[in-house]
Amino acid sequence: MENNHDVSEDTRPSSFPLGSATAGGLLPFVEIFGTSLLEHTIAQLANADVEIITLLVHTDAFPQIPTLRTSFPNISIQTANEVWAAVAMTLKEYAENGIQYAFIARPNAYTEADLMDLLDFNRQRHRVMSRASDHEGPLDVWVVSCGAAWQASVAALGGVGDIAPANTAEYFAKEYTRRLNHLGDLRQLVTDAFLARCRIRPAGQQIRPGVWAEEGVGIGRGARIVAPAYLGRGCEIRENTLVTRFSNIESFSYIDYGTAIEDTTILPNTYVGIWLDVRHAVVNGNKLMSVKRNVMIEISDPSLIRSNVPHRHDMRGRSSVMSLA
């Protein structure tokens, strides 16, 4: 690369008002189509040929970092209690190492903004930083001049967002963007991905047109999978079930006999009981968020929904993450 395009990201648990419907309340860590939204964001950055990716994670969120399925070169993970202070220090390190520019992205939205275009935009305007926005307003995606941004953010004793507006420019992103404020947004992102409105695609093989299945999927006799649908790694779809209308069953989940899943995301390691109807919802363990009613409920009856032996998957995730750190 002509310039060093380096990236730092931050993830703060308090930033995501998702309650307990997600694994730990962190939507970026939620898996869709077998890959976490965090990894989808990292892939966007890697595809823009950035040279270093620094993942800055709040200390409380660190244990919940999902497994990265793809091996990204030059990625490091750092924990911090004050993430913006860590961003400033990272920018300082970058500047000291001769890195001119960095992208900063918070994964509270999924965006396909053209990062190289954002960089060119900033350079042409000779600003300390430029922030991407779309028709709904600013996005948490910036490109910054490392040295100047570090000094400015330290002087402001705050985050990059506190840099004086005179030194910033707003860049309008024309590409696909989906803000991830609540689980309804997650459902919309899944639907958009099934409809090829964005670049996210289901992993695995198409076993029939519009039906993707990953390795280790078990489908019982009489089960009906209506496209578009996605079945994640190690899923078990029991006899006479129905999975239909833009549903995604994520890894190691279990849909028991006779149950119908419609327009629903079943997050990893979730058991859904016998002969149920689950529609327009996101289910994670024993928590169900009804998108239609905008209500989240926790169900204590394990015969309906429950967490499905999470330890095997979690342990594997931890070891991978530790080796990355």
Place this chain on the structure above:
Amino acid sequence: MYPSRPVIVMQAPASLNQSEAEKFFLEMKPLLEVERPRLVLDCSEIQEMDSAGVETLLRCMEEAMKRDGDLKLAAVAPASAIVLEMMRADRLFEVFNSSEEAVRSFHALPAYGPPPQDQIWIDPAAGEFEAAS
């Protein structure tokens, strides 16, 4: 004559789960074991309902229907509605926004009785329309 019983409105408990369901059914039982029971269950205070709770509601409705009566639900909170939907029981009950609406619905038509003289109805044996004489 087909005398109609008064409609009884019952308040459902906060928990309608495995441990409370049987107790609730025993409370309901005397109200169900009459001729043509007409019951409205106000569900506004239900905070927790599980599969045992839904099964108990179905059992109550079955008992009411055995005696030509009915059990209707009122003020079902979203969380309970989701559980009813999930267990495919929502379509088996008449559900109303309030107890008053549910009570009124019992008066809209007789719980049981012959059709009015001038009503056209289907004779199941003939399989075609005819006017009742």
